[in-house]
Amino acid sequence: MASGQEPALVCSNVSRWFGGLHALKGVSVTIGRGDIFGLVGPNGSGKTTLVNAITGFYPPQEGSITFEGRRLNDLKPHHIARCGIARTFQNVALFRGMTVLDNILMGRHIFMNPNPLASLFYWWWAQREEIAHRRKVEEVIDLLQLESVRDEHVDVIPLGLQKRVELARALCAEPRFLVLDEPMAGMNQEEKEYMVRFILDAQEALGLTVLIIEHHMDVVTAICGRILVLNNGAAIAEGPAREAIADPQVVEAYIGKARDVA
Template sequence: MSASENVLQCENVSRWFGGIHALKGVSVSVAQGQIYGLVGPNGSGKTTLVNCITGFYPPQEGRILFEGRQINGMKPHRIAAGGIARTFQNVALFRGMSVLDNILMGRHNFMHPSPLASLFYPWWGRREEIKHRDKVEEVIDLLQLESVRDEHVDVIPLGLQKRVELARALSAEPRMLVLDEPMAGMNQEEKEYMVRFVLDAQESLGLTVLIIEHHMDVITAICDRTLVLNDGMSLAEGPPKEAIADPAVVAAYIGRTGDAA
């Protein structure tokens, strides 16, 4: 696949919940290697679109293609195994488990437990476990989590918890990474660290990234293109600074100039 080809295509995607029309014919095209931003006011449909892409809420209308293959209607674990990994708006780590064990959970698509593997663990199961741990150690090094690798996730700060969730997603060896507000709740220093780690992961692993974020400074700093949603519809799409400056986008965020009067 060449750099100019689209990895992800959403074609006229619509999703509703009873009388609430959360997405209204939204189309998105994300090219190989891009960092693509999704922005919009609360309730604009950003997370619903991501949930459609990752299989949590299949769209009632439209198509979603990943690397040319239609994925809407597939189960989330099938989509994850196919090369799309995600993080969540609210931290979704396994409490009571260590940082290392949480990151190892990202390898579940590659693990094939069986009675035979358990019976012959020293010769069979152990080799597979070492292989998975080696991969996880690479991710721990990339995201600089060595100092907390044995800590329980319950006791580490929110910024580190978000980094652990990113590490768990990366350990699944995705080709596309979907991040749902990865900087939410962070202070400025934690946010700068997370931006750096997202860029490092994207460059080191050759990832395509789709990111939802409310921090416009992050969107304009790292995204190649941006789609702005409002009330389930596309308002503007293009380079971040141009899309955010669109009059319709400004009106959606702060109201029309006439409204103030």
């Protein structure tokens, strides 16, 4: 984090166990407000576990996580979402059999307050709320250029568009902190370039802080100012993206130790 920059998220000595597996080992990281921060490491290194700790799915058993000064450890996922944190998932988690528009509308659920009276007096009460939600959804559809597929079922659109729909759904929750779990997974080069552009556009337009898990190092070095590298649940490097990736411990974690030639 740059000197003098206000922190958005602070993880202090975060640890998590699953039975005998020590998935996170005292991980600490500070992400500055407005940053695009990368979280990288080999498969099984603890990246998604850290994200699940931040978003409340698997709270830390040791250490603390604070967002904008508020402790998140004891909050449920839906309460954390209301604090201003939204996420996408490594595997596309859209509602099959529903349209792109309906899936994106689901991102507004944290703002919806079902009320029998509102339903009874729909034209005077609930309609205004519905129009407000749809207006926000239309703004996100325009931002991510999804107009052409808005009425298509998500089952039939390409993976790159499905990932964009998932991003749109997360943005409709009006987050200040956005977590992207491998948003480029399974994409070809053209789809990756589109997604990078839309992430940058959303970050700039909405003033987001972004935490991105990604295996594509070209993407990480292109858009992340700083990164944290995990291996076997522990932090092994942190700093500017290109410098951290070149760290000998990081190289060893990815490709193994160089063998001496007899």
